[in-house]
Amino acid sequence: MNNKILLNTGLFARRGSDVNEAIKKVSEHDVDGIEIGTSFLDVLVNFKLSQDGFKIIKKYKYLALHAPVNFFYRNDRYTAEVIDKLKQVASLLDAKYIVFHTHSIQDFQIFKECKLDCCLENDRDVHKVNADQMKKILDENPNFKFVLDTAHAMSHSEDEVKNLVKLLKDKIVAVHLSARVDDMDHIPLHLAQEKLEQLEPIKALDCPVVLECWHSYQDKVEEEIKFVRKWLDS
Secondary structure, three states: OOOOEEEEHHHOOOOOOOHHHHHHHHHOOOOOEEEEEOOOHHHHHOOOOOHHHHHHHOOOOEEEEEOOOOOOEOOOHHHHHHHHHHHHHHHHHOOOOEEEEHHHEOOHHHHOOOOOOEEEEOOOHHHOOOHHHHHHHHHHOOOOEEEEEHHHHHOOOOOHHHHHHHHHHHHEEEEEEOEEEOOEEEEOHHHOHHHHHHHHHHHHOOOOEEEOOOHHHHHHHHHHHHHHHHHHOO
């Protein structure tokens, strides 16, 4: 299966840094697309593509957007402004999806009339939403699709990736791929090969794979891309 491999700009950008520099760094690697990370609210509010940044993203057929995480989406004016900004950026990118962390949405009603390709991402076990509960939330909010975060799933149990694929396969539009080792999330797969068996179920999915590793693994990116491509085809 020839899954598209994406990188999230968050691998190369931290709070207050220039997203255009992160886009440039992503483009230096052999990937098929980019997930623009606006996980920090200030990155979204101040989002502005440079001319060079715009030229780079237009080379990719697959672009996606990660919405702010440490922000609670409520039925209020400020949330409406944040969603409007997300619409602007998504339109500029022609984004295939916008992904939200499930725990950050306090009022799903605000998305009922929102004409965005919205997805929910499964959270770590600390938020107490397992595969069965995730399915219930998505059944109640059919306008949302699903992005499976493997590291978050592994915090629940060794079977959680398998459970999410089994229950939500038809809803999954992308996978955030990394491992969890000794309570640490977002470890590159080539550094956590003892965990690969838990991740096998994602090979049954026909969707893009976003390599979502901590920014401290920047120098391991090229090795991870090669490893994951080979592993997915094995």
